[in-house]
């Protein structure tokens with residue numbers, strides 16, 4: 001079985017009184033796309049910012065490549081080979097593609113910038129990702145389409161020998177063709193051996209490109225499942241109610257019993273084979289399937305962004 005390159009266990013994060021991440025377990029695997037899904041405010045961006053060292057975790061463990069690491073600031077994450085492509089991309093419009101890809105890490109030959117070398121490496125990286133839509137790496141980023149900008153941002157992450165690339169809603173602003181290009185690129189990154197973490201509200205994107213899916217519900221990890229073991233309806237259920245059939249959180253964790261901070265029900269009592277889509281050690285409660293019909297979403301979690 002593939003071992004995770006990135007593994008968080010029982011992670012907690014609060015902002016003042018707001019307990020945003022609650023005993024979260026999260027993994028990313030080399031050569032795989034892990035989709036991170038959840039409703040607005042579920043904690044996806046906070047989790048990725050914890051991974052990226054923007055918000056240090058309050059408690060829990062953080063392992064990289066099987067070893068415990070301390071990630072307290074962004075450069076700790078960069079040093080490990082973790083790159084985050086934020087939704088706003090943080091590209092500089094007035095600079096060209098090469099300048100953007102090397103921003104802050106310019107190559108020099110003596111005192112002067114080594115433009116030829118940077119251009120060559122930028123071209124190689126784009127070619128290595130089979131990017132064909134960008135005609136010149138000397139083109140200003142301002143003149144690129146949304147999908148091309150996303151491509152440049154992803155290529156920049158790849159240029160630095162990243163092992164883990166996190167993409168926060170990379171296709172949110174893109175049309176059909178550009179979305180396909182970016183998803184193809186996501187697939188190629190994983191096929192090249194990287195662990196890709198893809199945050200998306202678009203279930204079609206998630207289902208088409210993910211190898212595994214992690215669903216956050218109100219700051220708790222409801223499930224980590226293989227793509228092959230789940231369908232659209234069940235993902236939406238996990239997102240909107242925190243559980244689906246034998247997957248997900250126990251009722252006391254979803255707040256249905258009135259105690260949202262109740263002790264997680266994870267433990268060794270899960271009967272063997274009952275939840276083989278869940279990895280051992282995950283903080284996923286052995287949920288007893290309710291006898292009645294599936295629960296209806298609570299008032300807080302209806303969300304138009306999740307297509308039913």
Ligand SMILES: Nc1ncnc2c1ncn2[C@@H]1O[C@H](COP(=O)(O)OP(=O)(O)OP(=O)(O)O)[C@@H](O)[C@H]1O
Pocket residue numbers: 015018020038039040041042043044045046047
């Ligand atoms: N710096 C902060 N200070 C206080 N609260 C914060 C901070 N960052 C996030 N939060 C809160 O944490 C919760 C989770 O936010 P987060 O941005 O992680 O959600 P998300 O899953 O990324 O949502 P979306 O899908 O809307 O991007 C929200 O209730 C948000 O208000």
Ligand SMILES: [Mg+2]
Pocket residue numbers: 044045046
């Ligand atoms: Mg977010």
